[in-house]
Amino acid sequence: MTQSDLEAAQPSKPRAGRPRSAESRRAIIQSAMHILQNDGYAALNIEAIAARAGVSKQTIYRWWPSAAFIVLEALAADMPEQETIAPDTGSLKGDLLELVRTTVRALAQRRGPVYRALIAEAQADPRFAEAFRTQLMEAHRGVMRAILGRAQLRGESPFDTDQELVADVVYGPILYRLLNGHGELDETFAFGLVDAAIATVRYRETAATRRAAEAAE
Amino acid sequence: MTQSDLEAAQPSKPRAGRPRSAESRRAIIQSAMHILQNDGYAALNIEAIAARAGVSKQTIYRWWPSAAFIVLEALAADMPEQETIAPDTGSLKGDLLELVRTTVRALAQRRGPVYRALIAEAQADPRFAEAFRTQLMEAHRGVMRAILGRAQLRGESPFDTDQELVADVVYGPILYRLLNGHGELDETFAFGLVDAAIATVRYRETAATRRAAEAAE
Amino acid sequence: MTQSDLEAAQPSKPRAGRPRSAESRRAIIQSAMHILQNDGYAALNIEAIAARAGVSKQTIYRWWPSAAFIVLEALAADMPEQETIAPDTGSLKGDLLELVRTTVRALAQRRGPVYRALIAEAQADPRFAEAFRTQLMEAHRGVMRAILGRAQLRGESPFDTDQELVADVVYGPILYRLLNGHGELDETFAFGLVDAAIATVRYRETAATRRAAEAAE
Amino acid sequence: MTQSDLEAAQPSKPRAGRPRSAESRRAIIQSAMHILQNDGYAALNIEAIAARAGVSKQTIYRWWPSAAFIVLEALAADMPEQETIAPDTGSLKGDLLELVRTTVRALAQRRGPVYRALIAEAQADPRFAEAFRTQLMEAHRGVMRAILGRAQLRGESPFDTDQELVADVVYGPILYRLLNGHGELDETFAFGLVDAAIATVRYRETAATRRAAEAAE
DNA sequence: TAATAATCGAGACGGTACGTCACGTCTTGGA
DNA sequence: TCCAAGACGTGACGTACCGTCTCGATTATTA
DSSP: OOGGGHHHHOTTOOOSSSOOOHHHHHHHHHHHHHHHHHHOGGGOOHHHHHHHHTOOHHHHHHHOSSHHHHHHHHHHHHOOOHHHHSOOOSSHHHHHHHHHHHHHHHHHTTHHHHHHHHHHHHHHOHHHHHHHIIIIIHHHHHHHHHHHHHHHHHTSSOTTOOHHHHHHHHHHHHHHHHHHOSSOOSHHHHHHHHHHHHHHHHOOHHHHHHHHHHHHO | OOGGGHHHHOOSOOOSSSOOOHHHHHHHHHHHHHHHHHHOGGGOOHHHHHHHHTOOHHHHHHHOSSHHHHHHHHHHHHOOOHHHHSOOOSSHHHHHHHHHHHHHHHHHTTHHHHHHHHHHHHHHOHHHHHHHIIIIIHHHHHHHHHHHHHHHHHTSSOTTOOHHHHHHHHHHHHHHHHHHOSSOOSHHHHHHHHHHHHHHHHOOHHHHHHHHHHHHO | OOGGGHHHHOTTOOOSSSOOOHHHHHHHHHHHHHHHHHHOGGGOOHHHHHHHHTOOHHHHHHHOSSHHHHHHHHHHHHOOOHHHHSOOOSSHHHHHHHHHHHHHHHHHTTHHHHHHHHHHHHHHOHHHHHHHIIIIIHHHHHHHHHHHHHHHHHTSSOTTOOHHHHHHHHHHHHHHHHHHOSSOOSHHHHHHHHHHHHHHHHOOHHHHHHHHHHHHO | OOGGGHHHHOTTOOOSSSOOOHHHHHHHHHHHHHHHHHHOGGGOOHHHHHHHHTOOHHHHHHHOSSHHHHHHHHHHHHOOOHHHHSOOOSSHHHHHHHHHHHHHHHHHTTHHHHHHHHHHHHHHOHHHHHHHIIIIIHHHHHHHHHHHHHHHHTTSSOTTOOHHHHHHHHHHHHHHHHHHOSSOOSHHHHHHHHHHHHHHHHOOHHHHHHHHHHHHO
16 A cells, blocks of 8 residues: 555654645656656656656655556556446346456457556566555455355355355456457457356365265265 | 477477586576566566576577566476366366466465466567467367366256356466455365356356347347 | 844844744754765765654755755754864964864764765855855864964964965865875874964965066066 | 776786776776866865766776765876976075976966865875875875985985975975965965975984983983 | 487666765854 | 654656667578
């Protein structure tokens, strides 16, 4: 979590000294996103961000550990609340279709390059990996859990469904295609994924068998 | 494809001049892998590889575009033929279990960091992405195809099974956990994945319906 | 002259607002001298002084133009009145010996590094050069003048002795050795210098000749 | 001593690798001197030198520890051999006058600021102090020794004259006025200095007395 | 047996960005 | 009006690697 979240978390604390410049913060984030959109992540370095934002490098380093955190903050700010984005069509298949198609479409368009870059960054920077996972990935997975929770209440899904596995089955292949580029992120893929997810929810033979076997030991 | 494959591909052409030093090639690859294992991918740069290999930087640049390609060459050399690694237990579930457990185990141990780094690298370098996909990922997917092909012959899997989707359902979640770190790469996960894959093979309702609908348009 | 001398010079003027904190002033000077003694002049910067003094940077900048001025103020405060330090042994040679030995000894020990640093600073900052010359160097030269003045009254020195030249002959070589480090600042050197000074006082051939020659033109 | 003297010292050694670029070396030195003459020593930093020379910072750091060393190299290159610059008029007074007037005149004009800056630099950097002393100051003192040596051969100076002291009496006051700015570096000063030096050569009472006293102990 | 040609080690080169330091100024709330 | 706290834009630092470029030396094929 960025230090810059402090003020949001504790707006009451009247810390001494000159307060953080909201204008600089905004300029930095906008500068970073502009460079990202126009020149790509490879061109996104602190010096360029600072120059374009009319800000000193020191000011950036004071609040963000690296450029990736700035992008993360911008994305997280855009990220609406779970309730807002979790579709609620009345059926599991409907919810999943809505979710997967939206996700896949966003990644096939402008979101793709950003997510690819941030995930790459996370492989080299454990601090960022942590922030990325908790602030973005968990939000996505939370949507899946909400959908599956509702499906369980409706009786569409067994009470002991492995929600984590289902979330992996949905998001894993999407990430896989996004990063590896061996297949399209299109409608056909979205339909197939939904089928796979539903099939996974219903079919639990091996797991049940194995649990029984383990219980017998 | 690396330039260094030229000699393997065309051993007959006896170009003039001093031939490539096999010793330097070996030293470079070993140096790279040593640094990778001991200091991590972040420390893997051409200067360090050259210094440790007792080789000039020019020699490296002559044969590899970047450090990632050296690692890729090392991994690809280790990669056995498909027939060798594709398990053949007689049943789809048996093959999948064998494959997934082996894969997950390898990634949970020493292979993990290397694959994470190379996939990250691929996001920033399209040339490397291409090489990585064709030389490593396709080999993995080929194993899946071989297993599914045999399952179809045995009647365990419909003739119109979407092999690509099933491969995605298996490898996607593995990659997801490897890169995102939200869950363990363990036996339980492997069993769950196999279930999901088999469920996907059997359940094709949505896809069939959709195809029919599309045909009706 | 430092702004901080204002209050000393004009204690009557009761300017409005909160008066200057004597405690802060003391803390700043002590902090500066502590850093200077322990970490050297290179480590003496405003931020370090402020941090150690528990004072804001602004408070320092309000009263001193740079760190060098703080040190100068500390040294000038230590500097006793001329009458106090000008030796009066009854003979020119005695006075000179006393003065030179004291000076050389002080510079060979703790005063050396401070003077070296301040003189260096003066080369880059004309304002400080002016302050340093008038507040420290002139005090030293005044001692010489006092000694030479007494020698003239005693008849030990010609009435037209070039006091400035003699002061240069005494202090110049000391400074030279202090800054250049080609020779020791020891007793032998002190004796030699006194001889040179006395010789200079007595011998005025060239100057007299030249003046005569110039007058003839 | 700069590493860049290596090639001059050992032109025969055919070291491996790309040889040092003579053009870059020249461009760097010229760039440094240009900045020094036009913008002053305060503006002389590595980045500016590199930019103006069309050279990378690394290339400068490879060969010189700091900007001061570049200037020193330029000055030392200009410094003619001792025999060339040591005046030989036939008399001690003539030689001294020639030397002192030349020196004082040069420092009063363009050499002054450079020497002031380098001497200041030497106070903060022991490595540079050493280089400055051995490469420049010793050359100057060598001239004095040559003059005094000849004077001794002619019988103008006692055989036991303390050459070091006389050199200090000549150069010390010059340095003093240059750095402290309390007096002019003009002809009058030059004449006075020569008188002081000659007086010092002739008058050795205290030293002789003291040596006798010490011998008696 | 030479000439030609490609490789090798060493290492210097221009270049880009890094993350840090200290500067001197500014903006708060409080004394 | 001063004070502490501390954020700000500025400018330079010295370092790390990048990918390219000479060097002299080595090792093959070709003439």
